[in-house]
Amino acid sequence: MLDTLITSKTRMKLLLKFFSNPENKAYLRGLAEELNENTNGIRVELNRLTEAGLLLNRHEGNLVWYHANPANPFFAMLQRLVRKYMGVDDIIESVVHKLGDLEAAILIGDYAKGIDSGTIEMVLVANTVDKAFLELLRLRGEELSGRKISLYTCTPDTLDAKLKNLGSYDNGWLLYKRVG
Numbered sequence: 260m261l262d263t264l265i266t267s268k269t270r271m272k273l274l275l276k277f278f279s280n281p282e283n284k285a286y287l288r289g290l291a292e293e294l295n296e297n298t299n300g301i302r303v304e305l306n307r308l309t310e311a312g313l314l315l316n317r318h319e320g321n322l323v324w325y326h327a328n329p330a331n332p333f334f335a336m337l338q339r340l341v342r343k344y345m346g347v348d349d350i351i352e353s354v355v356h357k358l359g360d361l362e363a364a365i366l367i368g369d370y371a372k373g374i375d376s377g378t379i380e381m382v383l384v385a386n387t388v389d390k391a392f393l394e395l396l397r398l399r400g401e402e403l404s405g406r407k408i409s410l411y412t413c414t415p416d417t418l419d420a421k422l423k424n425l426g427s428y429d430n431g432w433l434l435y436k437r438v439g
Contacts, residue, residue, distance in 0.1 A: 269296050270304045276373035277314060277327040278334075278341040280366070283373045284326040293374065313337070345375060346404025357396055360385045362415050367425060378407040382421060388412045 272294045277283055287305065291298045305325055308314040315328045328334060347366065361383060368380035379400075383393075393410060400408050413421035 267304060269294070269300045270308070272296065272375075273301070273304050273308060273314075274337065275341055275345065275375050277308075277325070278337045279345060279347075279373040280371050281327055281329060281338070284324050286322045286324050290325075345370060346379060346400075346406050358383065358385060358388065358393065360387055362386070363418075365422070367422070368409075378409060379404065380409045380411070380425075382411045382413060382418070382425070384413055384415055384418050386414055 273290070276285065276290070276294070285293070287298055287302060290296070290301050290305075294301070305314065305316075309316055309325070312328055312331050313333065314325050316323050316325050318324075327337075347370065363384040365382040365384070366380070367382055368378065369376035370379050390412075393412070397408050397410050411421060411425060
C-alpha cells in the first residue's frame, strides 16, 4: 500500500534505505549503484527529501553523505511505515513477542541496509529456544509479511561470534531488547 501512496519508485527506495535503519548513510553514486537507478533521478529525490527536512547531508571531502533526520517530526512515523511495509513489524509480533526467553532480536542482511530484497534475516538471542516452535513462528511471519525469513539463533555469550560468522557484525540493527 505504501508504494501506491508514494508513486516515485526512486523515492520509495530512498525512504526504505534511510528509514529502515536509522544508521544507514550513503552518497549519490553509491546509491545509484546499490539501487540500480540513474544518478539524476536519485539527485532529484535526495534534494526533495532534504528540502522537506527528512534527510540531512554532510560534506566529507568531495562526497556528500545523506542520512535520515531523526529530529524531523515525521521520523518515527516514517520508520514505522517503512518497517510495516517491509514486514518487520509483523515478524516482531509473530516471532519476537511469542518467544518468552528472548534477550534481543537483531535485523541483519539487506533489510538492515535498507534494501528490500525479499528476504528478512534476523538473529535471535536467547539462552534456550524451542526450534520446532520457532519454525512455526517463522512460517507464520513469512505468511504475514509475504517475504522469506531467515532466523538465526545464538546465546548472549556467542552473539559476537555469530554476527562475525554471518558477516553482519557492523551492519546489524537492534530491533528488540528485553528490558530488566
